[in-house]
Amino acid sequence: MFEIIRDIGAITRKTEIKTNAEFRRLGLANNAFIYVIRTYEKPGMFLGELADSVQIDRTTAFRTVQKLVDSGYLRLEDDAKDKRLRRVYVAAKGKAVYPELHAFEQHSSDTLLSQLTADEQNELKRLLSKLVY
Numbered sequence: 001m002f003e004i005i006r007d008i009g010a011i012t013r014k015t016e017i018k019t020n021a022e023f024r025r026l027g028l029a030n031n032a033f034i035y036v037i038r039t040y041e042k043p044g045m046f047l048g049e050l051a052d053s054v055q056i057d058r059t060t061a062f063r064t065v066q067k068l069v070d071s072g073y074l075r076l077e078d079d080a081k082d083k084r085l086r087r088v089y090v091a092a093k094g095k096a097v098y099p100e101l102h103a104f105e106q107h108s109s110d111t112l113l114s115q116l117t118a119d120e121q122n123e124l125k126r127l128l129s130k131l132v133y
Contacts, residue, residue, distance in 0.1 A: 015108060022104055026097060027071055031056075032064055033101050036073050039090050040098045046085040047076075073097070 020029045028036065034054050039045065045053065051061030065088060068074040073094040079085035090098065113121055 011112070015112070018108065019104065023101070028073070028097075028101075030064075032068060032073075035061075035064055035068055035088075036090060036094045036098065037101050037105065039074055039088050040094060040102075043089050044087045046079065046087055050088050068094075 016031060019033060020031065023029060023033045026033075031054075035050065038050060038053050042053070047062055047065060048058055050065065051058040054061060056064070065074060065076070069076055069091075071093070072091055075089050075091045076086045077089060079087055113124075116124065
């Protein structure tokens with residue numbers, strides 16, 4: 001059954017190649033666009049929470065966030081109650097590109113799932129949620 005995992009990996013790699021090529025012109029290649037999307041959709045996550053949400057090791061996530069801060073897509077703020085935490089927010093540049101990022105993500109999702117009925121999509125979601133990773 002390892003073919004299933006290989007298929008999931010192939011879908012993931014093809015999707016990453018397309019999105020990285022699409023957003024390279026914005027300086028959001030190497031999956032950096034994911035950080036902007038997640039932060040826009042859930043502002044104020046602390047750095048570790050964001051790393052966990054994109055399922056990237058924290059060191060890599062922290063470096064990527066810093067690059068996005070330096071390039072004006074994200075901003076960091078110290079937590080008001082716990083000074084050890086830094087919270088991540090989308091900066092103006094990130095807000096400006098979010099609609100394009102979201103539209104591309106939606107189109108990719110719609111295309112990928114277009115051959116499945118609504119019931120099949122729900123079943124796929126249910127089955128994937130049972131996988132431990």
